[in-house]
Amino acid sequence: MNLWVVLAVNSITLGGLLFLLSAGFSLIFGLMKIPNLTHGSFFMLGAYLATSLIAHGFDFWTAAIVGGLLVAALGGIVERLILRRLVGAELAQVLVTLGLSFMIADVCLLVWTGDPIRIATPSALRGATSVMGLGFPTYRLAISLIAVVFAVVLWALLDRTRLGAMIRAGVDDPAMARVVGIRVSRLFTIVFCLGAWLAGFAGVIGGPILSVYPGLDQEMLPLALVVVILGGSGSLLGSLVGSFVVGFLYNFGQAMFPELAYVVLFLPMLVVLVVRPQGLFGRLAA
């Protein structure tokens, strides 16, 4: 198969994973005004938990969902017990998430050792599928499909449900949302858990492609940051577009300028910062 087509497929797959990761990051940032620096750790922890669940006989999809739920539970604990104590001190909240990310990374190293662990591709999705005469790896297509499904579900959740309307109100103007009777602090917990679940789930389904290894968290976090800076915080569409832009830049950058892949990745972010600091789809902060 043509190299460019392979790269494009890989880019779309990475873009899909990044969307799952950054949609939660972006919502948390939009609502709670915290760049959650444990988000990369949630991604890695989800994948590690799934390796243990699979080793205990669970199948892949159960492990993905349960792994995500365990991460979401941890997220809920972090939000309720720690971040809640620091309401209003946004900087302190950022530093706490950074401290927690170091702790999680070190615990993972202790429990799952330093060797990379590969999660086996679910048997039904092994091999290749031919689309328009070209063979594509089935699992990568499945990830893209999952990302699209989640994009639609999240959009429907935010745009068509009562909860979504409350979240949007909280993102736009937390003070007014409180005045009209929305319990914004409960929204914080819901959104934080949802974001953590998405990150953990993304880590698991990314496992067959990326494997799990120490440092995965610090590798994914900047990607999520770039996506959100590109797309604008609190915007689902921004996350979607930003994820695919980053997915393409990362894969093509690595193929064409292997030594400068990281710089290629960050250049558009810098351009966006200079030209449009609120991000492509972000709104100016009030």
Added chain:
Amino acid sequence: MKRLGLAAALAILATVPLWVGGTYYVNIASQILFYAIFALGVNVLAGYAGLVSLGHAGLFGIAAYAGARIMNDGHGQVVVAAGALGVTLLVSAIFAVLALRGTGLGFVMITVALGQIVWGVAYRWISITNGDNGIAIRGRPSPLGLSLTSPASFYWATLVVFLIAVGSIAVFVASPFGASVRGTRDQPRRMNALGYHVWMIRFLSFLFSGFWSGVAGLLYLYYNQFVSPQAVALTASAEALLMVIAGGTATLLGPIAGAALVVVVKNVASAYIERWNFVLGAIFVVIVVFMPEGLVPGTVRRWRRAVAVLRPRATAAG
């Protein structure tokens, strides 16, 4: 009284290699000094200007890498120092222009991203940085013909630089410019209305902060005679910030105490347990949650409160 204390502190610092016992401890003292310079530099931005940077290890590391490259090209020590600091100032200026597009959390996020770019270049651009293997240099320089190979002589040289750093930052803080920097932190809009160029004040603070981070990075290079991507990792930026926050932001002594705490805990912890990163993270969380103003002021506050709680009871009983 204050002068006496200062003289005593100077005397203690100057004689460390004589009484501390063993080169191991002298080396730790040197590390504390150059990390204190780094923390003081970070504090100029994080404390006085209210701009928290999580990318300063990038500036620290760029000075070290630039110094190592220039030295390995066979240049003299003056060229090495001037070149490394020049490169650091240039990169600081670029960082500042980009990062100052945001304030508050936007600034934090942009500095994380910038720091990660430096890390990516250090790790991947192998033809320049030798990747994960890092760059080694041959020996330390000898300013004015004095050799710095022994731990004690390196300590004294670092101490001289450290005292210059403390002095210059004390002057900076006390100066009208320092006051205007604190003004842009507390009341940027009023400062703007009063006719101050807020952006330029922040920009210059960033350069000043970057300069001292670069000096610390150069000393780090001379101390280790080696630099690798580890020096520019996000962990390194977080450690520097932890020193500032642990000791107390926007104070002169806080970052120095913080640097001493982190270096000592790091060396002690790594001697007994492997999990230094866990300890670092835990210290971070505990300090931020329980003593957000820093260990030194935080302990004083908690002590006063404990005394205040106990006293009325004592009078009621009497």
